[in-house]
Amino acid sequence: MLGTFSYHVPTKLHFGVNALGDAGTLTRPFGKRALVVSMTVKPYLQPSFAILKKSLEDADMTVSVFDGVVPNPTLSSVEAGSRFARETGVDVVVGFGGGSVMDTAKAIAVGATHGSSLWSYIWSSDTQPTDKTLPIVAIPTTSGTGSHVTQVSVFTNEDERYKSAIFNERIFPDLAIVDPSLMVTAPAAVSAPTGFDVFTHAFESYIHANTSPIVRTLAREAVGLVGQCLPVVLEDPGNLEARTQMALADTLAGMCIANAGVTLPHGIGMAVGGFYPNIAHGQALAIVYPEFVKYTLAAAPDAFELLRQSLAPAAASPQDAIETFLERIGLRKRLRDFGAKASDLDALAAQCMVLPDYQANPRVTSAEDMRAIVEAVY
């Protein structure tokens, strides 16, 4: 018998090749003045950026641009965006980019209308965003973080080397426009870590203490799609069919984390991101995964059989499967490959115990085990 469970994602989703052209008519109901948030727009994204801007202007909107987003956003970068929004005056915030951009857009939607530092709104704080939060439109250019359908905005307090998140219902995007043609320009160095991140969201939601029948159903579909389609987009970046399936997997996996959550690998991956912002989020997770599989396997054998079947069905075990898949997508690395220092490991292991993600893992980690895992992935 199924137990009691809830499922909720309020975001309106508009999905399809060339869906970007509908941005104006879909965004206009949220107000007249749009702030488009992005990284510095590189030449490969300029044509689609122009389509977005024209679509908004054709819908009788005024468009300002904040292009100061940095990968693995920092507190100072999201606060700079919030100041810009306050000075400019905006009705709706449109994030056009990867997870770093969409998360910055969400933080700006809070920062533009609320006083005090954005750090005072992170998940563990008593202060939380209110209904003054501006409407948010999320347009992903990576597959990805699922941020277009989650209530999460991740950024790092660079002074404390602490990567955390606002986690609040108010920052679910009101609208997500997923156009797979925006992702074809991503090289393997972007698509491999972002695509593996999709797998981790679905898999960790599948094994999460708060999982549900709906989450497990979405997650099974998402992990299968990543196993089939991620290697294809790495070999053939212009393959629009495979890009579309990855964009769908990303969206399903985002819906999973919005309703269940992530576990041990993300607790470690977030701490790694705070210490070493040069490591892409998906790469940080890939560093952790083989050790996580070894550590957790016996506590959830059926789930790890799903991992084996999805990622490398010919592999003899889930451990072989994860190693084979990471090798195939070029992410089989260690912390030391990115300049991590052995002298950081005690502090890093302590930071891994700060976010509660590890507590939702089928095998709950002691501080001693965490130190050993961090050592093993170093």
Ligand code: NAD
């Ligand atoms: P990213 O947004 O940092 O982008 C990585 C790189 O990809 C950038 O250099 C960017 O310029 C490039 N890029 C983006 N789109 C491209 C395209 N179409 N073609 C070519 N290059 C392109 O990477 P990400 O993995 O999407 O986001 C990572 C951030 O999201 C991290 O901070 C992570 O912690 C966070 N995150 C958030 C959530 C959430 O629910 N909010 C979930 C998971 C991760």
